[in-house]
Amino acid sequence: xxxxxxxxxxxxxxxxxxxxxxxxxxxxxxxxxxxxxxxxxxxxxxxxxxxxxxxxxxxxxxxxxxxxxxxxxxxxxxxxxxxxxxxxxxxxxxxxxxxxxxxxxxxxxxxxxxxxxxxxxxxxxxxxxxxxxxxxxxxxxxxxxxxxxxxxxxxxxxxxxxxxxxxxxxxxxxxxxx
Numbered sequence: 457x458x459x460x461x462x463x464x465x466x467x468x469x470x471x472x473x474x475x476x477x478x479x480x481x482x483x484x485x486x487x488x489x490x491x492x493x494x495x496x497x498x499x500x501x502x503x504x505x506x507x508x509x510x511x512x513x514x515x516x517x518x519x520x521x522x523x524x525x526x527x528x529x530x531x532x533x534x535x536x537x538x539x540x541x542x543x544x545x546x547x548x549x550x551x552x553x554x555x556x557x558x559x560x561x562x563x564x565x566x567x568x569x570x571x572x573x574x575x576x577x578x579x580x581x582x583x584x585x586x587x588x589x590x591x592x593x594x595x596x597x598x599x600x601x602x603x604x605x606x607x608x609x610x611x612x613x614x615x616x617x618x619x620x621x622x623x624x625x626x627x628x629x630x631x632x633x634x
Contacts, residue, residue, distance in 0.1 A: 466519045471537060474518040479503055480511040487521055487528045488538045546583050553580040554590065561594065570595060 475481045483501060498508050512528065515521045520534035530538060547554065557577055560568065568576075573594055581587040 464517075466533070471518050471520065474511075474514040474520070475537075477511070479507065480514060483508070483511050484515055484520060484534070485538070485541075487515075488530050488534070491529055543585060543589075547586050547589075550581055550583070550586060556580065557590065 475484055479501065483503070486501070498505060501508065503511070512521070515534075516523070519531055520537055521528050522531050522534075557573075557580060560576060561573060574591060577587060577590050577594070581590060
C-alpha cells in the first residue's frame with residue numbers, strides 16, 4: 457500500500473490479498489448482505505475473535521468496509537468490488553457456454569461471420585451483462601463493433617423483415633450446399 461500525503465493509495469493487489477482468504481471473503485460477503493443491519497456471529501463464520509478482527513482490519517485497510525456507529529458496512533469501493541464479484545459469479549455459472557463460444561471463435565476450420573457468432577452468444581448466454589461483455593470482446597475491432605450495433609438495433613420493422621429474409625436465405629444456402 458502506497459501513501460500520497462496522508463492518504464493511503466490502495467491497489468488491486470491489496471484488495472485481492474485481503475479477499476483471497478476464504479474466511480475473509482465470506483466475512484466481506486456477509487457484511488455486504490447484512491448492510492450493517494445484522495451482527496455476524498463468529499461461530500457462524502467459524503472464526504476466532506483474533507481471526508475475525510484481523511480480517512476486519514484487513515478489509516478496512518483495503519478500503520472495502522467501514523465502521524459507522526458500531527456496525528460494519530461496505531464503502532463505495534467495497535460496493536464496486538462486491539458488484540464485480542457478483543458479475544464474475546454470473547460468468548462462472550455460464551463457464552461451459554463461454555468455453556463453447558470461445559472454441560467456436562478460435563476454430564481454424566470454421567470462420568463464422570460476426571453476425572452468426574453474435575446469434576450464438578444471444579442464444580447461449582441469458583444474463584445481459586455477461587452477454588454485453590462477451591460481445592464487446594468479440595467485436596473489439598471498431599468496424600465489427602459497428603456491424604454488431606447495426607445488427608442488434610434494426611431501426612424499423614422494414615429492416616427487421618429484411619433482416620429475417622436475409623437470414624432465411626443464408627440458412628437455405630447453407631442447407632443446399634450440404
